[in-house]
Amino acid sequence: MSKTLNRRDFIKTSSATTVGVATIASGITLTSFAVNANENPVTKDKRWGMLVDTNKLTEVEIDGMVSACQQENGWGSEVHSTGDQKPTWVKKLKVQDKATGKITSLPLMCQHCEEPPCVDVCPTNASMKREDGIVLVDKHLCIGCRYCMMACPYDARSFVHEELTDQREHMPRGKGTVESCTLCVHKVDNGESPACVASVNSDAVIFGDLYDPKSNINQTLKKVQSAQIRADLDLNTGVRYSGI
Amino acid sequence: MYRLVAILMVLLVSNVFAHGHQEQHDLGEEANSIKASGKIFHTDGLDVIRKMHPEFLNHKRDKTLREGVRTKEGSLKGCVNCHSTKDKKTNQYHPVNDQDQFCSTCHQQVSVSVDCFSCHRTTPRKGTK
Ligand code: SF4
Ligand code: SF4
Numbered sequence: 001m002s003k004t005l006n007r008r009d010f011i012k013t014s015s016a017t018t019v020g021v022a023t024i025a026s027g028i029t030l031t032s033f034a035v036n037a038n039e040n041p042v043t044k045d046k047r048w049g050m051l052v053d054t055n056k057l058t059e060v061e062i063d064g065m066v067s068a069c070q071q072e073n074g075w076g077s078e079v080h081s082t083g084d085q086k087p088t089w090v091k092k093l094k095v096q097d098k099a100t101g102k103i104t105s106l107p108l109m110c111q112h113c114e115e116p117p118c119v120d121v122c123p124t125n126a127s128m129k130r131e132d133g134i135v136l137v138d139k140h141l142c143i144g145c146r147y148c149m150m151a152c153p154y155d156a157r158s159f160v161h162e163e164l165t166d167q168r169e170h171m172p173r174g175k176g177t178v179e180s181c182t183l184c185v186h187k188v189d190n191g192e193s194p195a196c197v198a199s200v201n202s203d204a205v206i207f208g209d210l211y212d213p214k215s216n217i218n219q220t221l222k223k224v225q226s227a228q229i230r231a232d233l234d235l236n237t238g239v240r241y242s243g244i
Numbered sequence: 245m246y247r248l249v250a251i252l253m254v255l256l257v258s259n260v261f262a263h264g265h266q267e268q269h270d271l272g273e274e275a276n277s278i279k280a281s282g283k284i285f286h287t288d289g290l291d292v293i294r295k296m297h298p299e300f301l302n303h304k305r306d307k308t309l310r311e312g313v314r315t316k317e318g319s320l321k322g323c324v325n326c327h328s329t330k331d332k333k334t335n336q337y338h339p340v341n342d343q344d345q346f347c348s349t350c351h352q353q354v355s356v357s358v359d360c361f362s363c364h365r366t367t368p369r370k371g372t373k
Contacts, residue, residue, distance in 0.1 A: 041311035130312060138309055139363055165339075167365045169321055174363030189312050 038189060047114075047133040048183055048238060049210040050197065051217050051226060054106050055243035056204035062092045062107045068199035069109075072184060074168040080161070087158035089181045090196060095244065104244055107196065107205075109181035110135060110156040111229065112238035118148035118157065127178075133210075133238050134185050139177040148178055153230050156180050183238075210238065269349045272327030272340075285326070294350075297323075301360075320360060323347075325368040339366035 070076035075087045090109035096102065112135050118127045119135065126141035127148045137148075137157075149157045157180040160173060167173050170186040184194035192198070197207040208217035226242040228235075271279065278285050286293040293300075304318035316322055327346035328337045341347045341361040351358050 038312075038314040041307075041313055128310065130310065132312070136309065140305060140309075163362070165366070167363065169365050169369040172363035172365070177363065185312070186314075189314050 042130055042132040042189075044131045045211065047210045048112070048188060048207070049133070049217055050183075050194070050205065050207050050239045051220060051242065052106060052239070053204045053224075053242045054104050056202060057106070057200065058204075059092070059105050061200050061202075061204065062105055064199045065107050065196035065205070066090055066092060068195040069181070072168070072187075072195035073171045073182070074166075074173065075158075075179075078160075078162055078164070085159075085161045087160060087179060089156075089158070089179070106241060106244065108154060108156070108229075109196075109239065110152075110183075111154055111235070112181075112183060114236035114238070116235065117151040117153065121147040121151040123147065130185075134183045134188070135180075136182055136185065137178050137180065139172065139174065139179070142177040144176040144178065146178060152180075153233055153235070269344070269346065270329050272329050272346050274326040274328075275346075278326070320364055324364070324366065328368050337367035341366055 067076075069090050073089065075089055078086055081087070090107050093106050093108040095104050095106065097104075112133055114129075114133065116127070116129055116135050119129055121127075123145060124141045124143055126138045126143070127135070128138055129135045144159065146159055149155075149159060157178050159178050160175050163175045164173055171182075173179055184192075184196075187194060193207045197205050203216075206217050206220060208215040210218060210221070212218055221240065224242050226240045227244055228237045228240055229244075270276070275285070300318040301320055301323075305320075307313040308319070324340050328340050329345065330337050338345050339361070341358055343352070347358055347361075
């Protein structure tokens with residue numbers, strides 16, 4: 001084997017090593033984790049958020065984010081749904097500056113609003129926001145009325161039109177309920193980043209606790225100019241964009 | 245007349261016994277091996293888990309979904325992982341809610357439909373992707 005590693009080899013090698021370490025120490029890591037993060041309810045001390053730098057993020061990377069989300073959460077292979085019926089948790093959106101004609105692409109998913117209209121309109125309390133700012137659908141309570149889909153200014157929610165099987169173990173999904181980006185809550189609760197964020201090999205998309213002054217996202221947001229989409233609605237979104 | 249009542253009574257009683265002596269259903273791969281090893285998983289007693297499992301599951305679902313508490317106790321994933329059986333020919337897991345599989349046997353008998361699996365995965369993740 002040649003001594004100079006190209007980048008791909010390096011990633012392969014390093015990830016193999018990481019897995020090795022994780023296996024050796026798995027018992028210990030899991031136990032300490034359970035005490036720290038998973039046994040106690042999440043609190044208002046944190047607010048999870050994401051910052052997307054549209055100048056750095058390429059279109060290929062956005063497509064990669066979409067497929068990472070599909071792979072992680074198991075949507076996108078609905079065979080009986082047509083056109084608009086197909087669930088879309090995150091999509092590639094192109095915005096054009098009317099004056100200059102400049103086109104910017106960005107990934108659009110649930111913006112995890114602090115004041116979510118989808119929660120306001122839900123008649124059953126199924127549409128909900130966790131203390132740490134993650135907006136979810138409690139499918140146990142959802143009656144499929146789709147009010148929340150109408151209320152969401154970002155068109156972020158989908159209705160499942162067909163019976164599903166073979167769902168991901170961590171992501172129950174089913175006919176007659178509404179779903180949307182969960183910010184990969186099952187990963188976040190395990191101390192990991194959302195799948196779409198992890199799929200980007202640069203700092204074009206960063207994820208973290210908006211409130212934590214030591215977090216990368218907090219510090220970056222203090223430095224760079226950023227925007228919320230439809231900031232005029234005053235929803236105080238958790239997902240922010242720079243470069244638009 | 246007395247004779248008729250007596251026959252009826254006998255029929256009724258034997259019917260009850262027939263239910264009492266139901267054949268043992270397969271507990272599922274992992275549950276079987278736990279039982280064979282002499283360990284007890286449901287330490288509160290089988291009567292407790294039999295009667296209370298809907299409450300345990302509902303309690304846990306709210307804790308996990310709304311509060312982010314992700315302990316293993318009372319998790320539906322755990323039930324599915326432990327109580328699934330494999331098809332001997334194909335070596336694939338049967339969905340745990342298929343007819344005569346673990347989750348269905350009792351529910352069939354008492355005519356209760358199980359709603360969990362219109363959304364939740366019905367086979368263990370192990371061995372699949
Ligand atoms: S983006 Fe839409 S679905 Fe997400 S929190 Fe806001 S209103 Fe709700
Ligand atoms: S579709 Fe479900 S989550 Fe949305 S408003 Fe109706 S009940 Fe609530």
